[in-house]
Amino acid sequence: MSEKPSYSGSGFTSGAEQAWCCANVGQFIVIAPNSNRFSVRWSAIGDATDWPILDSAAARTKQSSNQLFPSKFGTVTGIAGTDFNAYVFQERAIWSMSYQGGDVVFSFDRFEEGRGCHRVNRFVAVDEAVFFESQYGYHVVQGNQVTDIGYGIVDKSYTPS
Amino acid sequence: MAFSASPQQKNVCVNPALGLVFFEEQALAYNYKTNQWSLLTDIDGKGFFSVHDADQVLGIVDPLSVTTLDIYDSSHSGSKPAEATLATGDFQLNEAGRVVIDWARPYGDMAGNATTNFPRVGVKDNLNSTVAWSNAGSVNSRTGKYHYRAATIPPEGRYMSLELRYSTYTSISGVELEIHPTGKV
Numbered sequence: 001m002s003e004k005p006s007y008s009g010s011g012f013t014s015g016a017e018q019a020w021c022c023a024n025v026g027q028f029i030v031i032a033p034n035s036n037r038f039s040v041r042w043s044a045i046g047d048a049t050d051w052p053i054l055d056s057a058a059a060r061t062k063q064s065s066n067q068l069f070p071s072k073f074g075t076v077t078g079i080a081g082t083d084f085n086a087y088v089f090q091e092r093a094i095w096s097m098s099y100q101g102g103d104v105v106f107s108f109d110r111f112e113e114g115r116g117c118h119r120v121n122r123f124v125a126v127d128e129a130v131f132f133e134s135q136y137g138y139h140v141v142q143g144n145q146v147t148d149i150g151y152g153i154v155d156k157s158y159t160p161s
Numbered sequence: 162m163a164f165s166a167s168p169q170q171k172n173v174c175v176n177p178a179l180g181l182v183f184f185e186e187q188a189l190a191y192n193y194k195t196n197q198w199s200l201l202t203d204i205d206g207k208g209f210f211s212v213h214d215a216d217q218v219l220g221i222v223d224p225l226s227v228t229t230l231d232i233y234d235s236s237h238s239g240s241k242p243a244e245a246t247l248a249t250g251d252f253q254l255n256e257a258g259r260v261v262i263d264w265a266r267p268y269g270d271m272a273g274n275a276t277t278n279f280p281r282v283g284v285k286d287n288l289n290s291t292v293a294w295s296n297a298g299s300v301n302s303r304t305g306k307y308h309y310r311a312a313t314i315p316p317e318g319r320y321m322s323l324e325l326r327y328s329t330y331t332s333i334s335g336v337e338l339e340i341h342p343t344g345k346v
Contacts, residue, residue: 042258071317120171123173124174124175124182126175126177126182126193130176131173131182131193132173133173133184133187138189138191138192150198158187
């Protein structure tokens with residue numbers, strides 16, 4: 001997980017999709033594709049330009065795959081990535097996304113229901129902490145723990161943007 | 162927490178050097194170093210120097226404008242709180258009974274003496290009772306000890322607590338107490 005993928009602007013190898021948001025997670029590019037707002041998809045390992053056909057032999061070899069999320073938590077609104085893992089935000093839930101390798105590639109664990117990133121990209125990552133805005137107010141997530149930073153007068157006077 | 166990362170998104174952005182997260186459309190900034198909010202009515206974040214909570218009401222900073230000198234005042238760099246208060250719980254310092262506190266000596270890097278009437282000793286004979294505060298009578302400039310011998314309410318009782326308050330400090334690490342057991346009651 002040392003080399004990060006890069007894109008030189010020469011065009012994609014295959015299957016690239018338009019996306020609502022994207023992030024660099026380890027050696028992958030992870031996107032929330034327009035084609036399914038309740039999912040994320042990631043590139044071939046170590047190659048941001050290579051997007052093999054899902055579930056194909058090439059995809060398995062290159063560890064490219066996707067993950068669907070329950071629609072009851074809303075659409076995917078943000079991906080905050082680091083070198084080893086990421087947070088995937090739905091409108092009303094947060095998932096931790098951890099690299100496993102092999103056929104699994106990434107594991108997903110939903111650790112928050114209710115608070116999520118209520119609008120696309122309404123968050124910012126600062127090292128291991130991610131500040132975000134939910135339908136209830138302002139929060140920070142770190143180490144899979146969500147803290148209400150706006151608790152009190154800020155959240156009481158809060159109106160979702 | 163150690164923060165050093167770079168900004169990642171557009172409409173919520175961070176300035177790691179200042180420790181500020183800007184929620185642009187809400188005209189809000191959050192200082193994660195001091196856990197303070199600021200309402201930015203006129204400022205887009207550029208050149209914003211620090212968040213200073215002058216009245217310390219609920220950790221909320223009053224609405225600021227570019228004409229407010231506070232935010233450009235170098236004395237507020239780093240958003241160090243204007244005043245810090247540290248309070249202990251109620252301790253029974255003498256298992257056999259009561260104590261009287263002779264003096265207290267705070268440790269740390271504080272430029273100047275404690276805020277007037279501090280440090281103060283809270284006295285209770287019953288944990289459910291209301292605390293009675295004993296204010297130090299004087300401070301010895303050579304030893305830094307706050308003496309309670311001349312306090313209006315002598316700090317004598319069963320359960321003791323201590324409250325420190327400094328307006329200027331870098332760190333406050335602890336406090337030393339001189340106590341004397343008294344007779345059983």
